Amino acid sequence: xxxxxxxxxxxxxxxxxxxxxxxxxxxxxxxxxxxxxxxxxxxxxxxxxxxxxxxxxxxxxxxxxxxxxxxxxxxxxxxxxxxxxxxxxxxxxxxxxxxxxxxxxxxxxxxxxxxxxxxxxxxxxxxxxxxxxxxxxxxxxxxxxxxxxxxxxxxxxxxxxxxxxxxxxxxxxxxxxxxxxxxxxxxxxxxxxxxxxxxxxxxxxxxxxxxxxxxxxxxxxxxxxxxxxxxxxxxxxxxxxxx
Amino acid sequence: xxxxxxxxxxxxxxxxxxxxxxxxxxxxxxxxxxxxxxxxxxxxxxxxxxxxxxxxxxxxxxxxxxxxxxxxxxxxxxxxxxxxxxxxxxxxxxxxxxxxxxxxxxxxxxxxxxxxxxxxxxxxxxxxxxxxxxxxxxxxxxxxxxxxxxxxxxxxxxxxxxxxxxxxxxxxxxxxxxxxxxxxxxxxxxxxxxxxxxxxxxxxxxxxxxxxxxxxxxxxxxxxxxxxxxxxxxxxxxxxxxxxxxxxxxxxxxxxxxxxxxxxxxxxxxxxxxxxxxxxxxxxxxxxxxxxxxxxxxxxxxxxxxxxxxxxxxxxxxxxxxxxxxxxxxxxxxxxxxxxxxxxxxxxxxxxxxxxxxxxxxx
Numbered sequence: 001x002x003x004x005x006x007x008x009x010x011x012x013x014x015x016x017x018x019x020x021x022x023x024x025x026x027x028x029x030x031x032x033x034x035x036x037x038x039x040x041x042x043x044x045x046x047x048x049x050x051x052x053x054x055x056x057x058x059x060x061x062x063x064x065x066x067x068x069x070x071x072x073x074x075x076x077x078x079x080x081x082x083x084x085x086x087x088x089x090x091x092x093x094x095x096x097x098x099x100x101x102x103x104x105x106x107x108x109x110x111x112x113x114x115x116x117x118x119x120x121x122x123x124x125x126x127x128x129x130x131x132x133x134x135x136x137x138x139x140x141x142x143x144x145x146x147x148x149x150x151x152x153x154x155x156x157x158x159x160x161x162x163x164x165x166x167x168x169x170x171x172x173x174x175x176x177x178x179x180x181x182x183x184x185x186x187x188x189x190x191x192x193x194x195x196x197x198x199x200x201x202x203x204x205x206x207x208x209x210x211x212x213x214x215x216x217x218x219x220x221x222x223x224x225x226x227x228x229x230x231x232x233x234x235x236x237x238x239x240x241x242x243x
Numbered sequence: 244x245x246x247x248x249x250x251x252x253x254x255x256x257x258x259x260x261x262x263x264x265x266x267x268x269x270x271x272x273x274x275x276x277x278x279x280x281x282x283x284x285x286x287x288x289x290x291x292x293x294x295x296x297x298x299x300x301x302x303x304x305x306x307x308x309x310x311x312x313x314x315x316x317x318x319x320x321x322x323x324x325x326x327x328x329x330x331x332x333x334x335x336x337x338x339x340x341x342x343x344x345x346x347x348x349x350x351x352x353x354x355x356x357x358x359x360x361x362x363x364x365x366x367x368x369x370x371x372x373x374x375x376x377x378x379x380x381x382x383x384x385x386x387x388x389x390x391x392x393x394x395x396x397x398x399x400x401x402x403x404x405x406x407x408x409x410x411x412x413x414x415x416x417x418x419x420x421x422x423x424x425x426x427x428x429x430x431x432x433x434x435x436x437x438x439x440x441x442x443x444x445x446x447x448x449x450x451x452x453x454x455x456x457x458x459x460x461x462x463x464x465x466x467x468x469x470x471x472x473x474x475x476x477x478x479x480x481x482x483x484x485x486x487x488x489x490x491x492x493x494x495x496x497x498x499x500x501x502x503x504x505x506x507x508x509x510x511x512x513x514x515x516x517x518x519x520x521x522x523x524x525x526x527x528x529x530x531x532x533x534x535x536x537x538x539x540x541x542x543x544x545x546x547x548x549x550x551x552x553x554x555x556x557x558x559x560x561x562x563x564x565x566x567x568x569x570x571x572x573x574x575x576x577x578x579x580x581x582x583x584x585x586x587x588x589x590x591x592x593x594x595x596x597x598x599x600x601x602x603x604x605x606x
Contacts, residue, residue, distance in 0.1 A: 053252075070254075077556065078252035082245055090248075094555065103416065109338035110323075110330040129326050130319025132259030133337050139417035141554045145259045150319040203555070207416060221248065228248030230558020 033124055036116035041184040041212070042157055043119070044171070045194045046093050048217040050178035053078050053091035057170035057179060064158060064169035071144050073155040074170055079226065081219075092222055093179065095170070096121060096142040096155035097203065097211030104134035104143060113152060119184075119212055120159050125151040139207040157181070184212070250557045258550040258562065261569050263317035265546045266577050268408060269539050270310035271344070272434030273441055275401040277302030278351060280438060280465070285358055286394035288387070293596070295461050298442045298449070300355055301594050305584040306441075307351050311344065313577055316568075336411040343403040350397030355592075356381065357390045362593020405431055412545070420498065420549040423491035425480040429473060429541060433515075436469035437538030440519065443531030449589060459527045466534055470520045473537070477516070494552065502559045503548050510540045 053076050061067060061074045074095035081088050098121050105113055105121065112128035115121050123134075128151035135143045135152060146153035158168035162181075166172070171181040182191035191214070194200065200214035204224050277299045283289040284296035315321045332338040364382030367375050409427020416422050439462045446455040446462075481499065484492030499507040515537025522530040551560040564570040588594055 072254060075254060076252065077250070080249040080251060082247050084245070106332075106334040107337065107415075109332050109335045109341065110326040111332050112326075112330075127323070127326055127330070128320065129323045130321075131317075131337060132319065133335070133411075135259040136412075136415050136418055136550075139554055141256050141556070144256065145319045204417075221246075225553065225555055226248060226250060226557050228250055228557040230250050230253070230553075230556065 033114070034116070036118035036120060036159075036163075038117035039185065040118040042098070042162065043182065043184045043191050043195075043212040043214065044095075044157070044168075045180040045182075045191050045200065045214045045216060047178045047180065047194075048091065048215060050176040051076065051091045051093060051174075052176050052178075053089070054175055056173045056175055057093060060169040060173035061155070061158075064161070065156075067153070068146060068148050071146065071153070073142075073153070077226075079222065079228070081221070081228075090219060090222060092215075092218075093170075094140065094142065094203075095213060096138075096157075097140055097209065097213045098155075098157060099212065100210030101208065103137045103139065103207070103209060107133045107137045109133065116159075120157050120162075121154070122156050122159060123152045123154065125149055125153075128152050139204045139209060140211075248557065253553075253556045255560045256550075256553070258547060259319075260546055260550060261317055262543075262547070262564065262573050263313050263569075265539075265542045266313035266573065267310055267317060268430070268542045268546070269437075270306040270313060270577075270581070271404060271408065272430060272538060272542075273438045273535075274303045274307035274310055274351070275347070275404050276431075276434040276438030277304075277306065277442065278354075278397065278401050279435070280442060281358075282394060282398060285354075286391050286398070288391075292461065294446075294455075294458050295442065297594055297596055298446045298458060299438065300358060301445060301585060301588050302438050302441045303351060304355050304588055305581055307348055308584055309577060309581045311348065312580065313573070314344075316573065336407050336414065340404070340407040340411060343400055343407050347397060347400035347404050350393060350400050354390065354393045354397050357386055357393055358596075359593050361385045362596050366593055417554050418549055418552075419490050419494035420545065420552060421491065423489050425476060425483075425489075425491060425495075426545055429476055429480075432469050432473040432476060433538040433541045436466050436473060436519070436534040439466040439469060440531035440534030440538075443527055444535070445585070447528040447531075462531070463523050463527050466519065466523055466530065470516060470523070470534060470537075474516050474520065477512070497552075498544065498548060502552065503544070506540070506544060506548065511537070511544055515540045 055076050058072060058075050062072070065073060067073055074093060077092045077094055079090040079092070081090055098115075098119055100119070102115060102121050105115060109131060110127055110129055112124045113121065113134050114124065125146075130145055130150045130152065132145055132152070135145060138154075143152055143154045145151070158166070158170075161168060167181055168179075171179045180190050180194065182189035184192055184195070186192060194216065195214055198216055200216055201218040201220070201223055202211040202214060204211075206224060280299035281296040281303060284291075284293040285300075315324050318324060327338065327341040330338075331342075360381070360383045362382070363378045364384070367378035367382050370378060409430050412418070412421040413423060413427050420426070443459065443462045443466070446458045450458075480489075480492055480495055482492070483489040484494070484496035487493065498504075514533060519530040519533040519537060522533065547562060551562055553560060566572065
């Protein structure tokens with residue numbers, strides 16, 4: 001049984017024993033700035049061949065982390081590309097890359113954003129002043145200002161779930177098993193094996209951030225800034241219009 | 244078209260730096276540039292520039308006091324601004340900026356007080372009641388050495404503000420438009436031209452017909468140089484993009500040709516740079532107002548349009564300025580505050596000077 005499956009079952013057992021307080025935790029609320037353990041280095045592999053672009057991960061993340069409407073900690077971008085007279089569909093789940101060299105951290109003027117020993121980049125939203133400098137510095141458009149808290153917000157790899165032995169919500173809900181989460185310091189973990197044996201790519205390598213979200217089957221034209229025709233969905237404008 | 248990509252699902256990333264940030268960079272730019280314009284007379288004793296220095300000090304003070312209000316308002320959690328002082332972070336330009344800005348503003352206020360001391364003492368004699376007591380307490384004989392000393396310290400802080408405001412944005416690799424040397428340099432040249440322009444406008448408002456000719460001549464020359472430099476730097480920046488030398492050059496080329504050509508050419512290039520250059524001799528006050536607009540529209544393009552360029556996706560994010568406190572209200576409110584500050588300075592403080600702070604008779 002691999003580590004991920006073990007973690008999942010362990011977490012399920014905890015849940016079954018009545019750990020109901022885990023529901024809808026605000027994952028960016030950090031008490032006493034926990035640093036995690038350096039025994040793990042958490043990472044995610046996204047196998048694009050298995051992703052069907054259903055956005056179940058987007059919804060699960062929003063529900064799990066109480067992400068405000070119109071904001072996203074993760075989303076699956078969808079593209080069409082014409083090649084050889086045929087139109088192909090391309091899906092690309094995006095989230096915080098929990099980089100080895102995260103450019104969001106050194107710019108923070110109050111040290112509210114920091115990297116735990118297990119590699120997860122978090123925001124201490126009891127200290128964050130909401131200056132938005134980290135939002136500017138992130139090369140992946142993975143951060144935003146949470147209008148409810150007035151602080152920087154982002155994917156935390158569902159750290160509150162991981163610490164309870166559960167998988168991140170997006171991984172657990174992924175229909176095709178495209179999102180795989182695990183410990184790079186465990187050579188037997190699924191993520192370690194995939195990264196060892198298969199060709200993986202990270203997003204925006206020119207930024208030299210050493211991202212820890214690895215993609216299998218990523219077309220290099222989608223690795224950096226995508227150039228093409230935009231059909232951008234202005235979620236907030238639509239929500240305001242509805243109101 | 245073979246190889247063409249159409250983005251079907253993505254979301255607009257909202258600007259996290261709001262028009263408040265544009266206001267801060269605009270006001271602090273005008274303030275430090277106004278302060279620099281006051282230095283030849285008050286710090287270096289060149290009394291022939293005193294009238295320019297006095298009106299420039301009004302620019303520096305009014306814009307300098309309004310600037311931090313805009314800065315704190317740009318925070319999404321403004322009640323935690325004290326964390327900037329509690330958690331100094333040497334690796335962050337913004338953290339350094341907190342201390343540079345504070346030093347500059349404290350220095351500016353002390354500097355202005357020292358400059359106004361003789362005038363305040365004179366005002367105390369012409370007033371009665373509480374006002375006389377206040378002016379008497381604050382006024383006194385000219386202290387040219389103290390003005391020089393505080394002026395030099397404030398100048399160092401002002402230079403550090405110039406550096407941090409430029410570097411803070413220029414180091415952000417992923418904001419292509421910001422990343423490089425041209426934007427900080429243009430922040431400086433447009434601030435200098437804008438402050439000169441604003442001083443010209445104010446001198447026109449507060450002078451009797453024709454008695455500000457010396458100010459007009461001096462500031463017109465100054466604006467000619469700074470606007471010329473602005474135009475030159477902009478052309479080199481565009482050329483660097485055409486040659487593919489700088490990523491920020493490529494971004495500004497795309498801004499001018501693809502993302503927002505109307506704003507770039509009509510507002511920034513023509514109205515904000517070329518028009519004031521052309522009008523500076525015939526209509527100096529109009530040219531001054533246009534140079535102020537140029538300083539504003541350059542920052543607006545950098546901040547608002549700069550954040551509209553997606554980092555990972557295609558296209559150019561839409562942006563409509565909101566009516567509330569994150570948009571029009573912030574602009575109108577800050578303008579009203581600035582007008583109020585100018586009125587306070589010009590009504591209650593001896594900004595024209597009754598005796599020279601340089602220790603020499605006013606020119």
